[in-house]
Amino acid sequence: MNDDQDPSQRRTSIGAQRNPASQEAILQAATEILAERGPGSFSIEAVAKRAKAGKPTIYRWWPNKAALLLDAYHRQKNPHLHGDTGDLQRDLTRFLMELLAFWRRGGSGAIFRSVIAEAQTDQAACEALAAYLAERRKHLGSQIRAAQAREDVRPGVNPELAAEMLSGFAWIRLLTNRLEISEEEAAEAVKIILDGIRARR
Amino acid sequence: MNDDQDPSQRRTSIGAQRNPASQEAILQAATEILAERGPGSFSIEAVAKRAKAGKPTIYRWWPNKAALLLDAYHRQKNPHLHGDTGDLQRDLTRFLMELLAFWRRGGSGAIFRSVIAEAQTDQAACEALAAYLAERRKHLGSQIRAAQAREDVRPGVNPELAAEMLSGFAWIRLLTNRLEISEEEAAEAVKIILDGIRARR
Structure with missing residues (x-):
């Protein structure tokens, strides 16, 4: 992956x-x-x-x-952003931390922010952004689908929807200029997607 | 609430x-x-x-x-966006659907998109957006915290982090101009936050 x-x-x-x-x-x-x-x-x-x-x-x-x-x-992205060690909690936490770190470094975050901004007034830019997100969602989704194949993820789950949830969290941090994240917070965010927040009875 | x-x-x-x-x-x-x-x-x-x-x-x-x-x-927002019926899955699904419907209606989505775009180049606008999000996160988080108080949500969970996850999903749909959502998809997105995607063993 x-x-x-x-x-x-x-x-x-x-x-x-x-x-x-x-x-x-x-x-x-x-x-x-x-x-x-x-x-x-x-x-x-x-x-x-x-x-x-x-x-x-x-x-x-x-x-x-x-x-x-x-x-x-x-x-410019780290080619090993999507490491697949077989431990989804660990892999997605690392993905989230490295994505935010990539955005903090050398103008990459500013570049992506500028595309998102342009996409809000320019229809062609919005289509390009949506196509890019679709590809990233598919890519991250395939990592979650692999975990589904080894029965770590429930069979009914839509892997791309879960992937988009994680991307949305990363984007909202970028767009409000809150790219600093501790490993604890990244792990907690991933844990919400993996385990949910509902109390088991 | x-x-x-x-x-x-x-x-x-x-x-x-x-x-x-x-x-x-x-x-x-x-x-x-x-x-x-x-x-x-x-x-x-x-x-x-x-x-x-x-x-x-x-x-x-x-x-x-x-x-x-x-x-x-x-x-301009629906004053009953945050209905609290005591059923968190139902309330959050309704919240997500009504937020996206609000954005589809009468220019509200375009207004919020323009603020997000401006916040990517204007520091003051970014601070205003971050403050607005912090308030919305607190508000939606308090609804999740109420569920925590009645033991529907696990005690260790950070309600505001879960709230931001849902907001991030709504934002990414707005920013890529994908505001149409079926009740099934909205419910599935909320279920990821409530129940997670991990298989129980």
Whole structure:
């Protein structure tokens, strides 16, 4: 359940017939521009220029700026964010802590915040964000589904719904600038999803 | 656990010595302007003019535009959003469904989305949003705490953390423009928080 596949393999759902070489050059250029100039100055034009690619080539693979920005942002993530040790409480706690730590580091949180902000007024950005979330939900959900396969999770549970619950908690912390979290609090949040809050009678 | 107290009683945490009459006039003016012109044209100046109040008077009670906007937004909410029938699964499911329905109706979702977007670049707006969320978390948390008092919720659970988990799920649906939710899905989301997803052995 690692997240360290080649991005050209991982994101094939968005562009059907991407040329891996050009895609890699474009993504590399996008990542560099994002790191150097930040999300406010990120543009398809600047990426095209640096990657020596035509703008239509970029638009063939990414429907809009936000989709490309999200792909470049995703490349910065820790490839071992989704470790699967077989202990779901431990794995999800680590996931939550590392995601918030990633957002605290080097502008990544600001990048993701800027995309969410843009998505509130720009319909295309909102669709790109929803598609990105759908992919992350599927990915995190597959980790929960694996636990379901080994009968650690109840059979009736929708793994993607549980995954979205955890993402929602991470997002609300990011959006209110509360990214500091102790291991105890992260573990407590995960425990709510795993064990619930209801008293057993 | 109803939410229908006088707003001047409810929000005393932000302004210490509000004059209820002037506060009411200002909030009323703010609510009208928000409804008529939307969040993009909402300004302290416009509210001051309509309420026949000085801008310093407004700033004495609300630290910034976002705080006043959030107060005005909150007044539009269903006063019975937090019904407490003693059945937590049913109450939280209804809360989640009514919150998403409120956001779908008449611009309320767009207003809250605009505040979240502004909070991603404006520090004062972010503080106002965090303060608003803290209050909502406390309010929803007190409903969960009441269930804890009647031993429906485990004693070790942090009610506000569980409340924030539910809010995070609502926010992530709003921010990706996925406000349609069936009663089944809302109930399933609440059940994750109440019962967890882990298989009992």
